[in-house]
Amino acid sequence: MRSFSVTAKGSVEKCRILCRARVLSGLKEKIGGRRAFVFTDENVLGLYGKAIKRALPDVPVYAMKAGENFKTPQTLFDLLGKMAEAKLNRTSVLVALGGGVVGDVGGLAASLYMRGIACIQVPTTLLAQVDSSVGGKTAVDFCGVKNLVGAFHQPELVLVDPAFLRTLPPRELRCGLGEIIKHGALDGEIFDRLVAQEDLFDLKFLAEIVPENIAYKLSVVRRDPHETGLRRCLNLGHTTGHALELADGALSHGEYVLLGILYEARLARAHTECDGKYLDALEALCRRVLVCDPATFDVENAATAALLDKKNTSAGTVTITAPAKKGEYVLLELPYGAYARELASIRRELC
Ligand code: NAD
Ligand code: GLY
Numbered sequence: 001m002r003s004f005s006v007t008a009k010g011s012v013e014k015c016r017i018l019c020r021a022r023v024l025s026g027l028k029e030k031i032g033g034r035r036a037f038v039f040t041d042e043n044v045l046g047l048y049g050k051a052i053k054r055a056l057p058d059v060p061v062y063a064m065k066a067g068e069n070f071k072t073p074q075t076l077f078d079l080l081g082k083m084a085e086a087k088l089n090r091t092s093v094l095v096a097l098g099g100g101v102v103g104d105v106g107g108l109a110a111s112l113y114m115r116g117i118a119c120i121q122v123p124t125t126l127l128a129q130v131d132s133s134v135g136g137k138t139a140v141d142f143c144g145v146k147n148l149v150g151a152f153h154q155p156e157l158v159l160v161d162p163a164f165l166r167t168l169p170p171r172e173l174r175c176g177l178g179e180i181i182k183h184g185a186l187d188g189e190i191f192d193r194l195v196a197q198e199d200l201f202d203l204k205f206l207a208e209i210v211p212e213n214i215a216y217k218l219s220v221v222r223r224d225p226h227e228t229g230l231r232r233c234l235n236l237g238h239t240t241g242h243a244l245e246l247a248d249g250a251l252s253h254g255e256y257v258l259l260g261i262l263y264e265a266r267l268a269r270a271h272t273e274c275d276g277k278y279l280d281a282l283e284a285l286c287r288r289v290l291v292c293d294p295a296t297f298d299v300e301n302a303a304t305a306a307l308l309d310k311k312n313t314s315a316g317t318v319t320i321t322a323p324a325k326k327g328e329y330v331l332l333e334l335p336y337g338a339y340a341r342e343l344a345s346i347r348r349e350l351c
Contacts, residue, residue: 002211004218015154017134017218019211023122023159024048024055027095030120030157031056035092037083039106041066044098044124047167052097059095060086064105068253071101071141073149079109093118093156099125099172100132100253104147107138111153121155124164126176126206127254130183130213133158135221135231145308146242152226160214162207173201175254177289180213182236182257185282187216188327194285232311232321233329237261239309239320240302240343247301251292258286261323262294266346267339268322271332275325282323295350303340 004017020026038052038061045052045063052061062082064075083094096106096119103121110119123133139150165173177200184191190212197205217234224230241260245253265279306318313319318339324330334342 004214015136015156015158017158017160017214019160019214021161021163023161024051027055027159030159031093035088036095037062037086037088037092038095038097039064039079039102039109040097041099041102044102064102066101068101068141071105073140073142076105076109076140079105080113083109083113088113088117090114090117093120095120095122097122097124098128099123100128103128103132104139104150107136107153107155108140108150111138111151116153119153119155121158123158123160125168125172126165126210127172127179129160129210130176131179131217134214134217136225144246145310146246148310160210162203162210165203165206170201171252173206174289174291175252178254178257180209181285181289182261183213183216184285185236185261185323186233186327186329190216191326195281200289232331235311236321236323236329237264239306239311239318240264242309243302243306244297246305247298255290255292258290259294259297262286262350263343263346264320264322266349267320267332267334267342268324268330270342272322272324272330278326279323295347297347299343299347300340303336303343306339307336
């Protein structure tokens with residue numbers, strides 16, 4: 001069992017993260033005497049509904065339709081309606097039990113309901129365990145922009161149980177590995193562990209590396225909880241990844257992150273004093289996990305989508321966090337025209 005306690009600098013909120021077995025059976029005790037409400041999605045409910053009922057027999061449960069397409073204001077307001085029907089009050093607690101979509105929508109609902117109630121995150125995907133449940137970012141997609149409407153709302157508790165990974169399809173493990181490789185591109189120790197590991201999908205290995213990834217992410221979030229500087233590093237691969245996701249939409253978030261890292265590693269080669277050998281190794285790591293052909297993407301529409309990215313700092317430019325050397329990243333601000341041309345030429349290189 002590993003346990004982390006966080007009070008992010010400049011923040012009044014405290015968050016505890018526990019990595020342990022059988023988290024569902026310990027939930028009742030964590031909720032205590034408070035009124036509670038479980039939010040999940042239909043797939044997770046199908047797999048774990050009985051276990052949730054056993055753990056929390058009297059707690060109402062609401063399941064959204066699964067997937068990014070439902071990470072919308074409509075789902076958010078449906079959930080808020082169910083929370084109001086359940087007569088949650090200011091001392092109530094929302095349990096968001098699912099992947100990153102459930103965590104993001106549930107966390108945002110908790111931040112809005114009566115101007116903010118407690119939230120316990122129980123992440124059930126690899127991606128949610130290593131990334132989205134940690135750090136307090138919540139959001140829904142809106143007007144064609146990912147995560148356009150959201151809030152920072154630290155969960156009071158995150159309960160991470162490796163047993164949930166046993167029911168995850170390989171594709172979802174791949175998505176989590178996308179964010180893990182992103183952490184590897186920022187932290188040399190994680191990078192070496194990944195390169196040395198023969199089977200990146202091995203569940204025993206993943207159970208070991210999840211707490212290391214949480215510890216790394218927390219080391220960043222503690223210093224910059226509201227992404228005013230340092231935390232931007234966690235967007236590595238995400239500008240191009242999000243843009244490809246919006247332009248294409250056939251893959252999942254973590255797969256687009258892997259593609260984004262591949263494309264942005266190539267942009268780093270063109271614009272920075274980078275370490276070519278290191279970037280070769282990083283690209284090879286991404287390709288061990290990706291199963292799609294990075295050369296087939298609609299980079300023209302992706303470049304246009306990147307212009308709307310909320311991380312951009314000035315009009316007509318695209319801001320990216322690119323890998324450069326082991327454990328080092330660079331922030332690049334590229335004019336839209338150059339970014340669009342370079343994405344097209346990288347696609348040709350990757351053919
Ligand atoms: P997801 O929540 O859509 O889950 C992926 C699929 O796995 C879904 O079909 C879900 O029903 C299913 N699933 C969940 N747990 C399962 C289990 N234990 N066994 C079998 N199936 C299971 O997607 P995700 O990859 O977990 O999260 C992606 C989302 O996270 C994106 O919306 C992304 O923007 C967001 N995100 C947020 C942050 C943040 O800091 N808040 C960070 C990274 C990503
Ligand atoms: N996933 C990026 C962040 O939490 O900042």
